[in-house]
Each structure stands twice: as C-alpha cells, then as structure tokens.
Amino acid sequence: MTRYFVTGTDTDAGKTLVSAGLLALARSRGLTTLGLKPIASGSLPTPDGLxxxxxxxxxxxxxxxxxxxxxxxxxxxxxxxxxxxxRQAGAELDLAGLCAHLSPLLREQRDLILVEGAGGWRVPLNEREELAGLALALELPVILVVGLKLGCLNHARLTAEAIRADGARLAGWAGSVVDAAFARDAALFADNLATLERTLGAPCLGVVPRLNRVKAARRPEAAIAYLELPHGN
Structure with missing residues (x-):
C-alpha cells in the first residue's frame, strides 16, 4: 500500500488533474484506490450539501x-x-481534527491512497498551523505538481526546498501545462523540463499537456498516457 500527499506550486497548478489521473492509472492496472481532499474551497450547493x-x-x-x-x-x-x-463559515480547521479524520482512512487496505492539499505548500490552516503540517503529522511522502508556466522554475524549486526543510520527503513531481503559450516553443519547453529534472532531485512522474478544460475536468483519464505511478513509499 502506498500513500502520498499531493501539493502544488500554486492554486490551479493541476493537482486534481494529476491526482485523479494517477488514481485512474492505478485502476487501469487493477489496483484499489482512494482519493481524499480533506479541505475544498469553491464548492457548490446541491440537495446533498456542498x-x-x-x-x-x-x-x-x-x-x-x-x-x-x-x-x-x-x-x-x-x-x-x-x-x-x-472563518466565514464559522468552522474551525486544525491539524488534530484533520489527522483524526484521515488516520483510519489511511489504514484502509488500498493499493494507492492520495491526499490532495489545497493551493500550495504554505497555505495556512489557521493562525498557527499550515496545511503542510498534515503531511508531516501523517508521515506522508509528497508528490509536487508543477504548474508549467513562466516562473515555474522558481516556484518549483522554492516549494521543493520548503518541503524538504520542513522534514518531508519529496517522492516525485509531475508537470502540468497551465499556459499553452509556455509550451509552444518545443526546444525552450524541453530546456525548462530538463532544468526541473536536474534541480528538483526527485523522479518525474510525467508531464501532462494543456488538455481541454471540460475534458480534463470530466475525464482525468485523459492524463493517464502522460503519467507513471510512483514507486512505493
């Protein structure tokens, strides 16, 4: 059983596309899966709740x-x-409560379990704690999703440094093209990827191109062809 915490270089870096794609890839190989997103902003009212x-x-x-x-x-x-x-909803978020919720789920006998964060590594949870503390408290290796755009080298390297400085292990990274223009110059794009591979110090799990937004949202299986599963914890 492998368990990971998935974070990104920024909001909308492609965390869910990569996370759902990895889960779908595991399913295509006959593995059992569990995807968790303990905190989610931007939710819609439904008859069943947000x-x-x-x-x-x-x-x-x-x-x-x-x-x-x-x-x-x-x-x-x-x-x-x-x-x-x-705060607006009158709710309280803290690491103790999140760990209490997630700990029994992480003990389930699933081949691949992913816990997706919100935003980037340094997103606050409350006035004292950061969501990154969840990965540390639960001892989860980290998969970093790099939103590939201008400035991604700095964002990715700083995030990788922060992950390691906090005491977590960077188990791998995946690129997700969020700016199609950034990938238009194939040679320059390849040079950027080579820099990431050289400097992040963790295996690359794949690079997902800019997919049609509707297709990506409804069918993350489209990312399967561009991803590889991480190799154990």
Missing part, C-alpha cells in the same frame, strides 16, 4: 467506493484560502 468538483473527481476514481463526506469533510462555498473560507 460539493466540490475536485473532490468529486477523486471520489469517482476511488475503488471500492467511498462516501463523499469521507473524501471531503470540509467543503466551503467561496473559492478563497481555506482558513478564510472556514
């Missing part, structure tokens, strides 16, 4: 099936930083 598209994508690729409230116990409507969304 639902977040990213959490739904992870739930849909979790086999055996799992209830939504287990995948995403904290859903907030405004698409803002989690600690601010929680």
């Amino acid at each position: 639902r977040n598209d990213d959490a739904l994508a992870l739930q849909a690729r979790s086999v055996p099936p799992v209830a939504y409230d287990l995948v995403n116990p904290f859903a907030f409507e405004p698409a803002i930083a989690p600690h601010l969304a929680a």
Whole structure:
C-alpha cells in the first residue's frame, strides 16, 4: 500500500488533474484506490450539501467506493484560502481534527491512497498551523505538481526546498501545462523540463499537456498516457 500527499506550486497548478489521473492509472492496472481532499474551497450547493468538483473527481476514481463526506469533510462555498473560507463559515480547521479524520482512512487496505492539499505548500490552516503540517503529522511522502508556466522554475524549486526543510520527503513531481503559450516553443519547453529534472532531485512522474478544460475536468483519464505511478513509499 502506498500513500502520498499531493501539493502544488500554486492554486490551479493541476493537482486534481494529476491526482485523479494517477488514481485512474492505478485502476487501469487493477489496483484499489482512494482519493481524499480533506479541505475544498469553491464548492457548490446541491440537495446533498456542498460539493466540490475536485473532490468529486477523486471520489469517482476511488475503488471500492467511498462516501463523499469521507473524501471531503470540509467543503466551503467561496473559492478563497481555506482558513478564510472556514472563518466565514464559522468552522474551525486544525491539524488534530484533520489527522483524526484521515488516520483510519489511511489504514484502509488500498493499493494507492492520495491526499490532495489545497493551493500550495504554505497555505495556512489557521493562525498557527499550515496545511503542510498534515503531511508531516501523517508521515506522508509528497508528490509536487508543477504548474508549467513562466516562473515555474522558481516556484518549483522554492516549494521543493520548503518541503524538504520542513522534514518531508519529496517522492516525485509531475508537470502540468497551465499556459499553452509556455509550451509552444518545443526546444525552450524541453530546456525548462530538463532544468526541473536536474534541480528538483526527485523522479518525474510525467508531464501532462494543456488538455481541454471540460475534458480534463470530466475525464482525468485523459492524463493517464502522460503519467507513471510512483514507486512505493
């Protein structure tokens, strides 16, 4: 059983596309899976309560099936930083509560379990704690999703440095093209990827091109061809 915490270089870096893609890839190989997104901002009201598209994508690729409230116990409507969304909703977020929720789920006998964060590594959880502390408390290796655009080299290297400085292990990274123009010059794009491979010091799990947004949101399986599963914890 392998378990990872998935973080990104920024909001909209492609964390869910990569996370759901990895879960789908595992499923295509007959493995059992579980995708968890404990905190999600930008959720929509439904007859069943608030639902977040990213959490739904992870739930849909979790086999055996799992209830939504287990995948995403904290859903907030405004698409803002989690600690601010929680404050507006009158909710309290803390590492102890999140660990209590996630710990039994992480003990389930699944071949691949991914816990997707919110935003980047340094996103605040409350006035004292960061969401990054969840990976540390649960001793989860980290997969970093790099949003490939101008400035990504700096963002990726700083995030990798922060992950290691906090005492977590960077188990791998995946690139996700968020700016099509950035990838248009094939030679320059290849040079950027080579720099990331040389400087991040962790295996590359793949590079996902800029996919049609609707296709990517509804069918993350489109990313399977560009990804490889991490090799153990």
